[in-house]
Amino acid sequence: MFDRGPNVGIEVITKxxxxxxxxxxxxQPLILLNGSxxxxxxxxxxxxxxxxxxWDLEAFKIFEIVSPKPELIMFGTGKEFSPIPExxxxxxxxxxxxxxxxxxxxAAATYNVLAEEGRRVAAALLPLEEN
Numbered sequence: 001m002f003d004r005g006p007n008v009g010i011e012v013i014t015k016x017x018x019x020x021x022x023x024x025x026x027x028q029p030l031i032l033l034n035g036s037x038x039x040x041x042x043x044x045x046x047x048x049x050x051x052x053x054x055w056d057l058e059a060f061k062i063f064e065i066v067s068p069k070p071e072l073i074m075f076g077t078g079k080e081f082s083p084i085p086e087x088x089x090x091x092x093x094x095x096x097x098x099x100x101x102x103x104x105x106x107a108a109a110t111y112n113v114l115a116e117e118g119r120r121v122a123a124a125l126l127p128l129e130e131n
Contacts, residue, residue: 007035010108032123076104076125
């Protein structure tokens with residue numbers, strides 16, 4: 001098999017993005033999946049307590065085609081914690097992926113620890129502030 005090298009993790013969280021462990025700066029939402037980063041065209045957040053309530057599942061299609069699928073996805077909901085809407089949780093449940101959500105700082109840190117342990121984990125991270 002091919003050795004894809006070490007997992008890419010999050011080193012720094014900036015106001016509008018992330019600095020990865022390979023020193024690349026990303027100023028937009030990000031998905032970390034199977035040790036690799038992917039730019040994420042996340043829909044805009046709605047105002048209110050559940051900012052992802054109007055999101056279409058198209059934003060998560062990568063999880064239908066990826067193999068192996070992660071055991072767990074960490075949702076980083078930005079600066080503040082926001083609950084993940086039921087339709088998004090159900091989408092991941094049907095794929096056999098557990099969902100956890102927290103603010104983006106904690107989600108990135110948890111992702112880094114679990115990935116370092118060799119767990120099949122993914123992260124979908126929103127920046128602390130929208131551009």
